Amino acid sequence: MPIDTQPAPAASLGLSAAEAARRLQAEGFNELPQAGARSIVRLIADVLQEPMLLLLLAGAGIYLALGDLAEALLLGVFASASVAITIVQEARTERVLEALRDLSSPRALVIRDGERSRIAGREVVRGDVIVLAEGDRVAADAVLRQCDDLLTDESLLTGESVPVRKRPAADAAIDVAATAGGDDQPFVFSGSLVVRGGGIAEVIATGPRTAIGRIGQSVSTLETETPRLRQQTRRLVMAFAIGGGIVVAITVVLYALYRGGWLEGILAGIALGMSMLPEEFPVVLTVFLAMGAWRISQARVLTRRAAAIESLGAATVLCTDKTGTLTQNRMMVARLVRPDGEGLHPAGATPEAVTAAFRDLVATAVLACDPQSHDPMERALQALDTEAIVGATLQRRYGLRPDLLAMTNVWSRDGATVVAAKGAPEAIATLCGLGGAALEALQARVETLAAEGLRVLGVAEASWRDEALPDTQQGFTYSFCGLVGFADPLRPEVADAVAQCRSAGIRIIMITGDYPATAAAIARQAGLDPERVITGAELSALDDETLAQAARRPTAFARIMPEQKLRIVSALKADGEIVAMTGDGVNDAPSLKAAHIGIAMGGRGTDVAREAAAIVLLDDDFGSIVKAVQLGRRIYDNLRKAMSFILAVHFPIAGLALLPLVTGLPLLLGPVHIAFLEMIIDPVCSLVFEAETEESDIMRRPPRDPQEPLLPRPLVLWGALQGILAMGVTGAVLLLASRAGMPADEIRALVFFVLVSVIVSLIFVNRSFSSSLRDALLRPNRVLLLVIGFVIAVLATSLTLPAATALFRFGPLHADDLMLTAGAAIATLIVLELSKFPLRAALTRRAARPDQVKAASPAR
């Protein structure tokens, strides 16, 4: 597709920064009113479905009926707190999402004060001059002043998926109404996509005044929660709820029949129900994932779909592109080679570095560049010759095409026509009609340069006398001018990151559009040690099975067209891999969507790629992907630790609620105590796990089996074991104390203290799957210290503040009681830590996936 360029009209200066600021002030941000914020009624309806809240309200009602005003009030406070927390959390999540939305919302390239600058789409104002390029999401409604072969997709507005062609507006005054759809209109619309070409347009409407704003549709939506994890927690909650419901029903009936009256029975049932309700599970899930997205953003990685956090930890294959991700994308001209074979290493990036014999080669290469290029390769060339285009006018450009990786510019200067081309050496050789010995000599030179990891371009020129230019580049008769080799150094952190992936059982596959020998050299420098480089042409000849087979060995793919990435992803997926894939161009969107984890580049990436991706790298850095994988694994681990902790603590709480009922002892823990444990102590303690640092083997173990449930059986059993032991310890204290004839209010205080201390022990036990007690005590975790401080403060208050003591019906505790408390907690801790040794195999085997280990090891 040749790209026509009309001679550019004097480039508009655009708005001044001051005028833009004034308009922003007057007309507001270029954004749509928040869709999706939940209405108050919905929110209340949702909150009222929380079983915990219902139990609290029922408990308060019964206390009122019994005349216990203070207790009723306290439960009322808890109930309001639960509503408040839900609302605050809702607002928080909404805010976090909004911040993420801002970052992932389209950006715009505007011209202000004559300078091009990239700003957030929301800061675009009416009158701004915006520059559109392939892959952009148009930020506002605008009228085109200039365009090259511009096609946009307006399906969002019209439902019509065929892209429409655009024409620049004939004159400054627009009298036609701007409506979407139909070819040859001079307007582009907010939310539509530039499918091909580019242009310059002046904004006529922003925010709610745009066509899409009038429809009131939102462009990008963000998923907030991973369906799989949600489903899994729902399953856990259901299992608990059913079991709990049965026990509660039996209890209420038995209690009512054999002990006090119905009111007492129901109160006991409510306490028991609250003690068994795993309402912490969904809360922990939401909090951990939101915090997780935040933690990952600290590594300069943006999570667009929460599901990615989960899949990150399970990734087995990472497909990465080369330029800009593994390398710095800072191109330097490292070598110039003339057709006669003479070469030059330009020393420095200034015209002085080029000797006379190479000036023509460089000048032709510069003529073959976009005069206002952002491409680092072209800028490197332009730095070597600032004079080449002086006095020349660009007549026409022929763009790079997948089937011919070369571009040609046609200039007129002093009445003559100058034709300059550059591109992949194979493409240039074809254009020059090289064959035989000349072709072989060229190939040999390209191989030499490429083997050093240089990106090689061929340069050619042609002359033209006719009036009409040919339709394609093949219409010219070129002569070969030479080769240019560009050095693009590896990013410094790549080698380390690659080594980490390796030990973590993640294979890295490089996929690049570059020349095979260059790809191989860079892959080797990065430590990928490819055994084989498969080119796009070879790829088309392979069937899916052979492809998957080949990809099991360390491989690099070169001269791949973006469309072929989708095939590679599909083949890997069919082979049972969990695939992460990077991409930045328009054509990468399908493969980014198809991969389990699509990774877009925030810096280089087009809006389309970013919208298709699950995560966005803010600084395009390969190292960040590995950091994100590590965080993904850690977040998942911590979620599991928190879940087994919560599972464990429900045993002693429920046990204490139940024990008096079956043993005939006085009712010790009422709804007040249980609500306090369930709503304050447990959730606060769970926070420790969110901040837990990673296991030492986090990047030395193979990826988790994606099919494995959130809490696999060994962890459920482990949690249950902890819970039963904790229940035994608190139960034993209770029985001992009542045998010794302690008054009921003192037993109540003692048992409550023991329970809370044992819960704290369980935090320590669950901090790590495997590490020793020493580690569990010494591993730094600031949140842990805060939580322990908080728990101690709460316990001290409950014992010393008369109002609290009365409310909880606590009797005084003596030194020996406190020592018994500490002893019980320490004993629990030691027994559980010791039992980690025999259980270690089962606990840490959690991640291993036998077939993966097998598949991963021989390849190393």
Ligand SMILES: Nc1ncnc2c1ncn2[C@@H]1O[C@H](COP(=O)(O)OP(=O)(O)OP(=O)(O)O)[C@@H](O)[C@H]1O
């Ligand atoms: N501006 C340009 N001028 C001439 N040829 C170019 C230009 N840009 C790219 N090419 C040619 O097209 C080939 C493919 O380029 P492309 O940009 O598609 O690679 P890529 O897929 O971005 O590479 P990577 O995977 O390393 O990022 C290059 O190897 C080069 O030969």
Ligand SMILES: [Cu+]
């Ligand atoms: Cu609970």
